[in-house]
Amino acid sequence: MSSEALPYQIRKDGVLLHVRLTPKGGRDCVESIATLSDGQRVVKIRVRAVPEDGAANAGLIAVLAQFLHIPKSKIRLETGATARIKSLLIDMDHALLRDRLDTLALEGSQS
Numbered sequence: 001m002s003s004e005a006l007p008y009q010i011r012k013d014g015v016l017l018h019v020r021l022t023p024k025g026g027r028d029c030v031e032s033i034a035t036l037s038d039g040q041r042v043v044k045i046r047v048r049a050v051p052e053d054g055a056a057n058a059g060l061i062a063v064l065a066q067f068l069h070i071p072k073s074k075i076r077l078e079t080g081a082t083a084r085i086k087s088l089l090i091d092m093d094h095a096l097l098r099d100r101l102d103t104l105a106l107e108g109s110q111s
Contacts, residue, residue, distance in 0.1 A: 007033055007041040007101070014091045019064075021084055022046045023056035030067045030104060042085065043101070057081060061088070068092065068100055 008017045018040060025046030034044050047059035057077055065072040070092055080086030090097065 006098070007043050008094070008097060010094045011089070014089045015094045015097050016078060017064075017088050017090055017097070018042045019060065019086050019088060020044050021056060021060050021086055023049060023051040023059075028059060028063045030063060033101065033104060036085070040085075043104070051082075054081075057086075060086070064088065064090075068097065 007019075008015050010016075020034065020036070020042040022045070025048065028047050029045070031044040031046060033041060035041055045060055045063055047056055047063055049055040049059035061072050061075045061077070065075055068075075068090070070090070074091040076089045078087040078089045
């Protein structure tokens with residue numbers, strides 16, 4: 001995956017990951033990496049939870065933590081609490097995050 005195609009930014013306090021959340025998505029999963037109409041790269045994530053009282057955001061953090069193999073406490077919603085496009089600050093090494101996203105990109109290219 002080339003650096004300009006990454007759905008995250010490296011910051012001093014962690015990695016800022018951009019996602020597109022689909023609440024009431026029928027299942028909990030990290031689907032793929034996509035490009036939005038404005039050119040922004042995002043990780044597409046579905047959760048079964050409804051977008052009420054923060055349930056979908058909590059589901060998002062749980063699904064992402066499981067996918068990245070890190071505790072939920074290492075992930076914080078930075079922007080987009082009520083929007084589909086969100087940014088999450090993740091306390092982990094960006095190289096490990098890139099490896100997990102590369103795996104996701106490979107899985108997507110094989111289906």
